[in-house]
Amino acid sequence: MEYKLRKAEPKDVSDILRLVKELAKYEEMEHHVTLTEKELLEDGFGDTPFYHCIIAEIQGEGSGDGPKVVGFAMYYFTYDPWVGKQLYLEEFYVMDEYRGLGIGSEILRQLSDLAMKTRCTGMMFVVAENNEPSVQFYKRRGAEDLSQEEGWRLYRFDKSSLIKMATPGEE
């Protein structure tokens, strides 16, 4: 099956949200997705993009059908104070029925090309410890588990904690 990878455009935000929800559903967390198309549009395609996406598209399946978005990767740049710029892979998903065609590998290749071009020294991402297929997908390609090797644990202050720490009235 022919597919094409391209940079996301503003018109893609509804497909991006759809795929984000599909992936969340796979983790049984669909109701946690509160992001809207409007926020995705402002945050990704405004003056300062907060994220970037690569879109995977196949040609329509019937004659006359338009292209269909079947996968995506969402990424942004982070900064390691020891070595500099890093590429951060935030979300990476190919619809079940379109797996095994090499779309995932091709997306990773484009991300790797981009990392080289923008002089990033690494690509970072998190994987749920019980997600064996993903763990293998990444380890096969040389990914190191920094939680294992360096003992890093991911923490968060949620909004209510931020409000408690912020200047009163700043919310």
Next chain:
Amino acid sequence: MEHHVTLTEKELLEDGFGDTPFYHCIIAEIQGEGSGDGPKVVGFAMYYFTYDPWVGKQLYLEEFYVMDEYRGLGIGSEILRQLSDLAMKTRCTGMMFVVAENNEPSVQFYKRRGAEDLSQEEGWRLYRFDKSSLIKMATPGEE
């Protein structure tokens, strides 16, 4: 791990103060200690913005350090307050960071203020492709 820091002032300058800043810093400064001494930088926080596809913008606290001799003065708490203000102002729904699991003082500093250990609660593990793996995955000749 000092020998692991290969970043240069030139890169910090380009990356932080060019057209697209890749990081931001808050600096903590004290007045000089002797008469005639200038201000002295004694601490900092390095942060940038990340994106959670479920809820949107997040503030990511990458580095946070106050020189030993200047701790206990409330500098750390004040830095966190300013970061929290910034998160509210830029409509971030959370602030994220990593802590080494054996760093008990830091773990307590953050937990006292309400931080949740997502590695504990949600099983997230941090992974990396280093440069040699990226080269292997990239288009040959792209490096």
